Amino acid sequence: MTTDMTRRPLTLAVLGATGMVGSRVITEAAARGHRVLALSRRPADGRPAVTPLAVDATDPPAVRRALAGPAAHGPADAVVLTVRTEPVDQDFLVGATRTVLDAAARLGVRVLVVGGAGALRSPGAPGRLVADDPAYVPAAIRPVALAGIAQLRACQDHPYTDWVYLCPPALLAPGERTGRYRRGADTLLTAPDGRSWISAEDLATAVLDELEDPGPERLITVVHDG
Numbered sequence: 001m002t003t004d005m006t007r008r009p010l011t012l013a014v015l016g017a018t019g020m021v022g023s024r025v026i027t028e029a030a031a032r033g034h035r036v037l038a039l040s041r042r043p044a045d046g047r048p049a050v051t052p053l054a055v056d057a058t059d060p061p062a063v064r065r066a067l068a069g070p071a072a073h074g075p076a077d078a079v080v081l082t083v084r085t086e087p088v089d090q091d092f093l094v095g096a097t098r099t100v101l102d103a104a105a106r107l108g109v110r111v112l113v114v115g116g117a118g119a120l121r122s123p124g125a126p127g128r129l130v131a132d133d134p135a136y137v138p139a140a141i142r143p144v145a146l147a148g149i150a151q152l153r154a155c156q157d158h159p160y161t162d163w164v165y166l167c168p169p170a171l172l173a174p175g176e177r178t179g180r181y182r183r184g185a186d187t188l189l190t191a192p193d194g195r196s197w198i199s200a201e202d203l204a205t206a207v208l209d210e211l212e213d214p215g216p217e218r219l220i221t222v223v224h225d226g
């Protein structure tokens with residue numbers, strides 16, 4: 001994938017700014033010349049073009065104010081929702097997703113949700129979701145996978161339609177930014193080495209590629225392409 005440097009800079013809100021994924025999305029966005037509103041309960045330090053803001057995803061007016069952006073700039077062009085709790089809290093995840101969609105709908109902001117691989121179809125068994133396939137999801141992490149499915153349903157049930165749900169592959173961890181990834185739709189992908197994985201850095205490149213050049217699908221996934 002290439003980046004068209006003549007593109008106008010976007011204003012991107014990232015909710016979950018301090019997380020594994022959110023922090024890398026911010027690094028990638030800043031490197032591409034976009035403005036970033038970095039939202040989380042405990043905001044990180046600011047960097048040029050990155051404005052940290054303390055926002056709790058359970059506080060709808062605060063989320064709406066944050067997406068409305070500073071008066072000088074107006075609303076964000078897009079918001080990336082990439083929050084997680086430990087242990088998983090499905091009610092929180094669904095509530096935060098609705099809150100973001102509600103605010104985005106009022107302001108006309110595009111929404112990209114970084115979700116979970118469990119919502120994808122299992123390769124080789126299209127009638128089965130990854131969440132229901134013990135080959136990918138052991139019993140101990142099934143509640144996390146089910147919360148991701150509930151989050152996707154919350155998007156599908158919401159009247160606002162300008163959203164995309166990006167499922168990582170089975171394994172997502174900090175690593176190297178290679179810029180090499182393959183994109184798919186509703187079925188879990190595997191890399192040339194047979195594993196279903198991507199680095200958080202390459203997932204961030206996929207997030208920015210999708211925001212800069214939106215595709216037609218609502219449900220997308222990516223995998224490392226070595």
Ligand SMILES: NC(=O)c1ccc[n+]([C@@H]2O[C@H](COP(=O)([O-])OP(=O)(O)OC[C@H]3O[C@@H](n4cnc5c(N)ncnc54)[C@H](OP(=O)(O)O)[C@@H]3O)[C@@H](O)[C@H]2O)c1
Binds near residue numbers: 016041083
């Ligand atoms: N293979 C997979 O499917 C896979 C693997 C890993 C992650 N993921 C998904 O990727 C997404 C991001 O995960 P991650 O690993 O980057 O998470 P993470 O590192 O645990 O970060 C979570 C982020 O959420 C923020 N957060 C939590 N509660 C919040 C609240 N009430 N209000 C505002 N912000 C809140 C945290 O900041 P504060 O605590 O400062 O608020 C932090 O920035 C999640 O959807 C996760 O399920 C999927």
